[in-house]
Amino acid sequence: MTESGPRRHRQSRLISPRRLSDLRQRRKTPAFAPALQALERSARTSLAVSMEPPEQPAGFYHDYFCPDHALELSFDPATPDRHRCSEDGRVFSGEPYDSAWRWFVNNRLSTAAFELSLVWCIDGDEACRRRAASILTGYAGRYPHYPDSLDGSGRDRPFGRGRATFQSLDEAVWLIPLIRAYDLIGDSMRPADRRLVEVDLIRPAAEHLVGEKYHRLHNIECWHNTAIGAAGLCLSDRNLIRIAIDEDFGFRHQLAEGVRDDGLWWEGSTSYHFYALTALMTMAQMWEGAEHDALWRSERLKRMFSAPVDLVMGSDLRLPATNDCWFFTSLLGDVCHGVPMGVSFYEVALGWYGDPSFAWVLKHSYSRRQHARTSLEALLYGVELPSDSMLARDPAPRVFASSGLALLRSDEPLQSQTSVLLKYGPHGGSHGHPDKLSISINAGGVPLSPDLGTPGYGIDLNQTWYRQTISHNTVIVDGRSQPAACGELVAFEGRESAGGGDRSPHDGIGHGVGGNGKAKGGFAHADARVQWAEKPYAGASMRRVVLGVDDGYFVDYFEVDCGRDRQIDWICRFPDAGSPGRRPRDWTAIELEGEGYEHVAEAVVTEADSLRLQWRLPSSALTLFLPCEGVDSRIIRGVVPANPATESSDILIRRRRAEATVFLSVFHPWVGKPTLLGVRPHADLPPGLWGLWVDTVAGRDLWLIGRADRQEDLAAAHGGSADRIFTYLL
Secondary structure, rough: OOOOOOOOHHHHHHHOOHHHHHHHHHHHHHHHHOOOOHHHHHHHHHHOOOOOOOHHHHHHHOEEEOOOOOOEEEOOOOOOOOOOOOOOOEEEOOOOHHHHHHHHHHHHHHHHHHHHHHHHHHHHHHHHHHHHHHHHHHHOOOHHHHHHEEEOOOOOOOEEEEEOOEEEHHHHHHHHHHHHHHHHHHOOOHHHHHHHHHHHHHHHHHHHHHHHOOOOOOOHHHHHHHHHHHHHHHHHOHHHHHHHHHOOOHHHHHHHHHOOOOOEOOOOHHHHHHHHHHHHHHHHOOOOOOHHHHHHHHHHHHHHHHHHHHHHOOOEEEOOOOOOOEEEOEOOOOOOOOOEHHHHHHHHHHHOOOOHHHHHHHHHHOOOOOOOOOOOOHHHHHHOOHHHOOOOOOOOEEEEEEEEEEEEEEOOOOOOOEEEEEEEEEOOOOHHHOOOOOEEEOOEEEEEEEOOOOOOOOHHHHHHHHHHHHHOOOOOOOOOOOOOOEEEEEEEEOOOOOOOOOEEEEEEEEEEEOOOOOOOOOOOEEEEEEOOOOOOOOOOEEEEEEOOOOOEEEEEEEEEEEEEEEEEEEEEEOOOOOOOOOOOOOOOOOOOOOOOOOOOOOOOOOOOOEEEEEEEEOEEEEEEEEEEOOOOOEEEEEEOOOOOOOOOEEEEEEEEEEEEEEEEEEEEEOOOOOOOOEEEOOOOOOOOEEEEEEEEEOOOEEEEOOOOHHHHHHHHHOOOOOOOOOOEEO
């Protein structure tokens, strides 16, 4: 890159003077040299690749997926009509793939324009400035001629139409970096080119987005607002600024009402959380220079950065893929498609707020050799990271009350921790999944039975499998997916120790006592319930209680009451190719029917009073004890798609025909050697009470579960043969 320095131009309206000054100073700072080099490498790549604004609008990104493997196709800028699947090499051509290919062109060109403009601001590289200017004028020349009713395939566009793009969301995402690029280099361009960009690109695109606003709480509306606000700032248009910031469903409204009190975005997906946060964060970044109205100072915005840190499950800081969510979402990698990497968010957050938990995320990332401090956000916002002694501790158990998530954790470091997430809350709108009372399980710091999230929306498998109840670890009635509903938390206790985790208003419902009758303190538990008024689940109710995670196992109590005789299926997925352990010999083939059941391959069934099954992962294993099946229970196993669909999972279905039933299970995740030796039911309890004897290498535990009005019956069942007795009152 040359060293001549950029031409003098007006002060940027979209990047604060402090950030630009820091950017230029850090080019001389060794700690930020990798980030500058990464920016310059990206700029050189953009200069070397011959891509121009396309003549036709782009199609739908979610169409750029292999329909067989649910994998994103390989984008090659040199092959607009050939799109290869990385799994089997199959090449797709024609629509909708050719139009979706242009989505990538738009995304890369707009990002390149902004990065090239930044490099020019840092060191005056004229080639970067010229290339950025050519992208801007190229789109300005194309934009008036793009149609506004059909995409490139001739297909009607959805509500929220784009012009250069398939939908208004894509239009906003594409427009923002173009405006930021123009903000940096506009005064270096010829007057005629400036007029062309402002009159034929920025203003008409912003006005188009104003006409396509959703006027509701939505991640897409956040992007609409940010693009309109960027145009308003760049063009000094107060009306556009008012629409973006202060109107109903503008920035302030989305932040106040779209972010729940626990800090998570209302749609219930960690990917959409970060997708909305990207737009909100970008708006706040552009307003940094307005000290009298610094949007970043919002406590609610800060909470959007904090909540995902408390939600991580596992040593790779993976986030649960609840609702429509990319399965790969992790604070150490990608958190969503088309947004910065996870650490980039926490460079900005640490620069703004100085919270030790944000430094904890960055230290986790940069301590791994594959992660270097190379993001643009590090270059703009990076601060010196504190010593390890100043960092926050690993996240504690927590209830995200307004989002309806209860997260139990064993009292171990993340890399060896068992964690269970119970999902019970609001549906999440159009991105919600029908999976009330589902659980996601991590063992030994890695996913054991995670939520699968979703792949691209354009493939049939997304609707017929990933968005059906059967792909989640919960209960299904009559083979029909659950209607939308909102459950409630009954009780939560995070850890055995008195100070460990959040305490619910229902403390004391679960307690443990020793075999001699002396109190031993509480145990971890999460208890939630849901009921439906809507068909086909009208009159049905469910309650799930997860008990204990700190002794190498946990008990899962799942109560179902349908009000009449119905088929009830308890579902759980496990790692592929699991060892069957003491699997009975009389498993027979079975045909399954129901919503999503067509994806269960190799289905076999057996009947058993009790069952013990085992699955292995590379570094851990799981033994599942089903001690109380009885003659009314059929056990079904099969193979189902994982995510991506090129991989598979085992599925276990416990099927009963009943008006009401209770499923009892004991999950034992372990590393090295198992510490749980056996589980059997308590044989002497009257109906309506449940008890389990659990033998471990440390001794014998007795778990007793029943209604509060049956305490005398439970007390009579204690006896003196257990080393520990745990009682849970429903």
